[in-house]
Amino acid sequence: MGTLLVAASNGHTLYTFNSDTPGVSNCKSGCSSTWPPLSVPAGVTPSGGGGVTGPLGTITRDDGSLQVTYKGLPLYFFHGDSKPGDTNGNYTGWKLVKP
Numbered sequence: 001m002g003t004l005l006v007a008a009s010n011g012h013t014l015y016t017f018n019s020d021t022p023g024v025s026n027c028k029s030g031c032s033s034t035w036p037p038l039s040v041p042a043g044v045t046p047s048g049g050g051g052v053t054g055p056l057g058t059i060t061r062d063d064g065s066l067q068v069t070y071k072g073l074p075l076y077f078f079h080g081d082s083k084p085g086d087t088n089g090n091y092t093g094w095k096l097v098k099p
Helices: 030-034
Strands: 015-017 056-060 066-070 094-096
Touching: none
Parallel strands: none
Antiparallel strands: 015 094, 056 066
16 A cells, blocks of 8 residues: 555544545535544644645635645545554545555
């Protein structure tokens, strides 16, 4: 799999959703309970560590929360990843994020 992008807050793997488009999350309602968005509080600017080659940003979700994006695509965790480094969400329709 190579190097994967992880969230510094918990070390868990991050994913993108094939149905999303840059700047738009299409994972809503029940989807977001299985695939929780990587969110930040208002006023926080996401930043990447070494190896992050693309821009990080945020979008505003339908509920008003801010979701982190990488190269314009919204980022998610998978509820089935119980520890750092797990990649249980590597399914059809979802992709592991690589820096």
